[in-house]
Amino acid sequence: MEIDPALLRGLTEHRYSRRDVMRGAGLGAGLVGMDVLLAACGVKAKNAQPSGTSSAAATSSSASGAGSSAAGSSAGESASASASASTSVSASESASATAPAMSAFWQEQKLAHQLNFANWPLYIDQQTVNGKTVRPSIEAFTKETGIKVTYKEVIQDTGDFFGIQQPVFAAHKDIGYDLMVMTNGIYMTKLISLGYLTELEPSLMPNFHANADKSVQNPSYDPGNKYTMAWQSGLTGIAYDPKKTKREITSFADLFDPAFKGKVGMFADNLDLPNFSLAGLGINPETSTPDDWRKAAAKLMQQRSAGLVRKYYTQDYVDPLLKGDIWISMAFSGDIFQANAGSDQLKFVVPQEGGVIWTDNMCIPAKAKHPLDAITYMDYVYQPEVAAVMAESINYITPVDGARDGIKAHAAKAAKPADKTALEALADSPLIFPSADDLARVHHYRSLTPAEEKEWNKIFQPIYQS
Amino acid sequence: MEQDLPADLPVVAKRRRSARRRKTLTPYALIFPGWLWLVLFFVVPTFVMLSLSLQTGSLEEGYSQTFHWSTYSDALTTYRPQLTRSLMYAVLVTVIALAVSYPMSYWIAFHGGRRKSSYLLLVLLPFFVSFVIRTLSWQFLLSDDGILLGPLKRHGLLSQDFHLLATSAAVVGGLVYNFLPFMALPLFVALERIDPRLLEAAGDLYATKFEAFRRVVLPLSLPGVFAGVLLTFVPAAADYVNASILGGTNTTMIGTIIQSRFLINNDYPLAAALSFILMAVLLAGVLLYARILGTEEVMEAAAG
Numbered sequence: 001m002e003i004d005p006a007l008l009r010g011l012t013e014h015r016y017s018r019r020d021v022m023r024g025a026g027l028g029a030g031l032v033g034m035d036v037l038l039a040a041c042g043v044k045a046k047n048a049q050p051s052g053t054s055s056a057a058a059t060s061s062s063a064s065g066a067g068s069s070a071a072g073s074s075a076g077e078s079a080s081a082s083a084s085a086s087t088s089v090s091a092s093e094s095a096s097a098t099a100p101a102m103s104a105f106w107q108e109q110k111l112a113h114q115l116n117f118a119n120w121p122l123y124i125d126q127q128t129v130n131g132k133t134v135r136p137s138i139e140a141f142t143k144e145t146g147i148k149v150t151y152k153e154v155i156q157d158t159g160d161f162f163g164i165q166q167p168v169f170a171a172h173k174d175i176g177y178d179l180m181v182m183t184n185g186i187y188m189t190k191l192i193s194l195g196y197l198t199e200l201e202p203s204l205m206p207n208f209h210a211n212a213d214k215s216v217q218n219p220s221y222d223p224g225n226k227y228t229m230a231w232q233s234g235l236t237g238i239a240y241d242p243k244k245t246k247r248e249i250t251s252f253a254d255l256f257d258p259a260f261k262g263k264v265g266m267f268a269d270n271l272d273l274p275n276f277s278l279a280g281l282g283i284n285p286e287t288s289t290p291d292d293w294r295k296a297a298a299k300l301m302q303q304r305s306a307g308l309v310r311k312y313y314t315q316d317y318v319d320p321l322l323k324g325d326i327w328i329s330m331a332f333s334g335d336i337f338q339a340n341a342g343s344d345q346l347k348f349v350v351p352q353e354g355g356v357i358w359t360d361n362m363c364i365p366a367k368a369k370h371p372l373d374a375i376t377y378m379d380y381v382y383q384p385e386v387a388a389v390m391a392e393s394i395n396y397i398t399p400v401d402g403a404r405d406g407i408k409a410h411a412a413k414a415a416k417p418a419d420k421t422a423l424e425a426l427a428d429s430p431l432i433f434p435s436a437d438d439l440a441r442v443h444h445y446r447s448l449t450p451a452e453e454k455e456w457n458k459i460f461q462p463i464y465q466s
Numbered sequence: 467m468e469q470d471l472p473a474d475l476p477v478v479a480k481r482r483r484s485a486r487r488r489k490t491l492t493p494y495a496l497i498f499p500g501w502l503w504l505v506l507f508f509v510v511p512t513f514v515m516l517s518l519s520l521q522t523g524s525l526e527e528g529y530s531q532t533f534h535w536s537t538y539s540d541a542l543t544t545y546r547p548q549l550t551r552s553l554m555y556a557v558l559v560t561v562i563a564l565a566v567s568y569p570m571s572y573w574i575a576f577h578g579g580r581r582k583s584s585y586l587l588l589v590l591l592p593f594f595v596s597f598v599i600r601t602l603s604w605q606f607l608l609s610d611d612g613i614l615l616g617p618l619k620r621h622g623l624l625s626q627d628f629h630l631l632a633t634s635a636a637v638v639g640g641l642v643y644n645f646l647p648f649m650a651l652p653l654f655v656a657l658e659r660i661d662p663r664l665l666e667a668a669g670d671l672y673a674t675k676f677e678a679f680r681r682v683v684l685p686l687s688l689p690g691v692f693a694g695v696l697l698t699f700v701p702a703a704a705d706y707v708n709a710s711i712l713g714g715t716n717t718t719m720i721g722t723i724i725q726s727r728f729l730i731n732n733d734y735p736l737a738a739a740l741s742f743i744l745m746a747v748l749l750a751g752v753l754l755y756a757r758i759l760g761t762e763e764v765m766e767a768a769a770g
Binding site for chain 2: 159160162163164166190193194262270304309310311312314316320323324325450454457461465466
């Protein structure tokens with residue numbers, strides 16, 4: 001595959017991180033709030049049944065030509081072909097031969113050649129060419145499948161997005177997007193348990209079965225990948241400016257060093273702050289108890305009262321870190337890689353006590369208008385070549401095996417030495433391809449029942465909202 | 467003649483009657499869009515919110531009406547610090563904004579001369595840039611080693627630990643900056659209406675400059691002060707952008723709490739109750755203020 005030189009140029013330039021983009025900061029939030037409220041009035045429990053039911057049948061209609069050399073060649077066609085030929089028994093002898101037949105829901109779907117994609121800002125390969133934003137991987141997808149993609153950077157925060165769309169979901173209406181990217185955690189659990197997502201069809205995701213990394217297969221928040229496929233993952237750890245801290249940072253306890261009084265940044269959220277702190281105290285968040293939560297909260301409260309924390313940041317901690325307003329902060333791995341482009345001012349570590357790994361997931365909202373187009377795209381990005389192109393821009397952890405080899409191959413072919421160095425740095429970066437040692441120390445978010453969530457929020461929110 | 471009358475009379479009378487009816491209906495027709503707007507976007511949502519604030523439940527189980535009034539007392543006890551802080555900030559902001567904009571508006575109104583409108587434009591100019599962007603640029607200007615504090619620190623005029631961002635002062639300062647025009651404009655309008663000859667007359671009656679200001683200008687400008695205080699105090703108390711961009715650890719305002727209870731916790735009853743509490747407190751404050759200032763007199767002064 002040819003690489004667009006503009007893409008390579010884009011790699012070496014500083015980009016803003018997606019989490020770094022200022023949140024809409026609520027100019028219209030008053031209106032939004034009113035809207036939510038109006039629609040929420042009289043919300044009834046709706047454990048709507050998922051759109052796709054997986055009735056088991058013996059015959060297989062798997063279309064898995066996965067991982068063949070014709071990677072991605074008309075994934076859409078094969079999808080629609082298998083959709084129409086659901087009753088004919090496939091001769092496929094692949095591993096998925098035992099998979100159940102496609103559900104009635106998926107049999108009825110036809111390609112609409114249109115996909116409305118809701119994603120986070122700057123979370124895909126993109127550059128500006130002649131004043132226009134170009135996304136090569138999306139363009140390639142449209143070329144191969146004929147599916148037009150309307151790509152919108154509308155998600156700034158999983159909780160906010162969920163909160164704004166919740167009334168629409170509850171009313172069993174189409175939210176206007178066929179595909180959205182949501183972080184695992186409290187809101188992913190809600191989306192699944194409230195029936196707000198479309199159940200996926202395993203036979204339509206051959207590339208996923210062939211190339212998905214073990215870490216994103218069968219995740220605890222979505223057993224069997226019934227509703228989601230990972231988009232990217234990232235680590236929550238500590239970032240610091242070595243010139244300011246004047247020493248190496250290795251541990252969670254360093255966030256409590258009196259020498260950094262007023263120069264520590266922590267997160268203002270109910271996912272990373274609690275889970276990361278639990279991990280920092282040597283507690284596995286996933287199996288933590290309310291007593292552990294209180295213990296972690298007490299520790300954080302003590303850090304706050306001592307005047308160590310300058311501020312609890314939402315997504316805007318990178319800039320103060322670069323400017324020296326804070327010296328050490330909780331941080332997301334990809335943000336720091338991007339902030340460092342061109343310099344090596346900041347360092348990122350997974351504390352020795354432990355860090356947190358999260359995964360952003362592609363999922364199809366219930367009542368989406370074009371689910372077949374959506375699942376076609378979801379599977380499309382699970383080709384190593386496509387994943388490599390995207391990983392070179394996104395700088396988070398790619399869920400696709402083989403993407404690293406793709407990047408290395410691009411580096412070998414790169415025309416300019418600067419591009420070659422940049423791509424090699426990327427392929428060797430522990431932030432993008434974390435070491436096994438790092439991965440052994442990271443934990444997943446705690447999943448919470450509604451009652452637990454109430455208590456959790458009650459314990460942790462007073463720390464960053466006071 | 468007499469024969470013509472019976473034929474014409476009913477028509478004329480009808481026309482007259484319809485003209486009269488039109489006359490009585492016109493004011494209602496004129497006010498109708500305004501009422502409709504208020505009913506649709508204020509009265510209905512207010513009742514929906516009231517109903518919501520008394521419900522109990524969760525997103526998963528659904529919410530049902532239980533007239534659970536204790537949500538209000540819970541909200542008040544849990545978030546009293548943030549509520550008090552918001553009101554304190556709002557009072558401070560209003561006082562500072564008034565102190566800054568009164569002399570400014572006075573000067574523009576009485577000494578602006580031909581360039582009055584240019585000066586007004588200068589006051590309004592920041593409004594041409596988005597609220598959030600303006601606040602973010604303060605974040606940039608005030609950063610610890612930034613272009614303002616950096617040089618002062620290097621010359622030893624400020625201690626190394628000094629910082630403005632992440633303090634209450636930064637939040638109050640940001641609020642004053644953002645709401646200043648809301649104070650300055652009504653003040654200017656009120657001061658501009660004062661006939662300068664009144665001041666001359668006061669002088670002719672042996673009033674000193676100060677007496678003339680105290681007994682002529684100040685009372686006549688009170689409607690402007692009243693409007694300015696309302697326009698500044700109410701939005702400042704509910705604002706949460708300044709606190710989240712310029713604030714630090716102990717600067718959270720009630721707006722942030724309401725927003726996050728809605729969108730992050732999906733705890734609609736609590737958020738609705740908090741909104742109501744804020745609304746009630748603001749309303750009470752405003753009524754009290756109107757009482758102290760004597761709204762009727764203010765309005766009379768404005769009319770006169």
